[in-house]
Amino acid sequence: MDTLQTTEQQVTDPTLRIYNIVEAVLPAGNYDGVAGDECIALLNPEYRVRKIILVAPAGAGGSCALNAYTSGTAFSFTWGDTSVYQGSAGIAAIRTALSDNDGAVHRLTGSITSEAATLADLQSFLAQSDKDKADDLVTFTANRVHSIYDFQGQEEVLAEAAYQAVRVTQPCENPGSPQLNARVHNGYVYGYTASNSGSCHSGWFSMLHVYDRNWRLVARQDYSE
CATH class of the missing domain: 2.40.50 (OB fold (Dihydrolipoamide Acetyltransferase, E2P))
Known part of the structure; x- marks a missing residue:
């Protein structure tokens, strides 16, 4: 083997x-x-x-x-x-x-x-506006995935980039725990979210990046105080 x-x-x-x-x-x-x-x-x-x-x-x-x-x-x-x-x-x-x-x-x-009907729905979903896609994706079931082990080829590169985009590398008291999730609806992956939250220099931060299944960024919410 x-x-x-x-x-x-x-x-x-x-x-x-x-x-x-x-x-x-x-x-x-x-x-x-x-x-x-x-x-x-x-x-x-x-x-x-x-x-x-x-x-x-x-x-x-x-x-x-x-x-x-x-x-x-x-x-x-x-x-x-x-x-x-x-x-x-x-x-x-x-x-x-x-x-x-x-x-x-x-x-x-x-x-x-x-599951042909589901495939047709998925293709229709991809044709929606970025806002509509993002609004739906955050409501779909979140299944945690690993940016390296769960992907291959170019998808692995894009998944790792999404993970790194919410990872804090500077010294912080709480850099958070970055998380990458596949957003699943009717059994199929419709997109992904990368998120993280924590505190840095006594200020709180939160990040949420939303991607469609082609790894196109459709929404980004970065907050800090």
């Missing part, structure tokens, strides 16, 4: 319902070199460490439950198996077929539910 797959396992809760947006789906075929066909999908999970390459056994006649989903479709499933799909050669073949090099490979044993 390589380090990346081990890391993916450490953040996978078998009781958690995971929400995804499909990036690619392959028809049933023998992708791993082992007898029997598989159905393969590349998922972009909500604020998870890495993409997940999902492997489900094909049904009779090459039928595949994942065929009901196409790129850009949103769906969710209850994680049913925390073991990584075995076989380095098969994993490499699947990753190559999907043009993805860093996804953990899992079998699907949970139930799948289409």
Whole structure:
């Protein structure tokens, strides 16, 4: 098991319902070199460490439950198996077929539910004005995330920048505890907030920065006295 797959396992809760947006789906075929066909999908999970390459056994006649989903479709499933799909050669073949090099490979044993309506709502939300987005985002459920461990690539850079923007580096009696939260609505991340409060040189301060899910700053509230 390589380090990346081990890391993916450490953040996978078998009781958690995971929400995804499909990036690619392959028809049933023998992708791993082992007898029997598989159905393969590349998922972009909500604020998870890495993409997940999902492997489900094909049904009779090459039928595949994942065929009901196409790129850009949103769906969710209850994680049913925390073991990584075995076989380095098969994993490499699947990753190559999907043009993805860093996804953990899992079998699907949970139930799948289409969330296409939620995806449409999310896309509509992103088209709103900055004020409207900010007003809604601060009312959505806050799930704490880590700026480094919960993101990858450019998103990790942007998340870390948001975290650092509310971090006090000068000497203060109470520099506060910066917090980065994903703002979740109907199971999907609609945006993020970075916040901090404390006291510095006997004066109180409070910071709240609101971002949409593309990490665009839509509101900023910085107070001090």
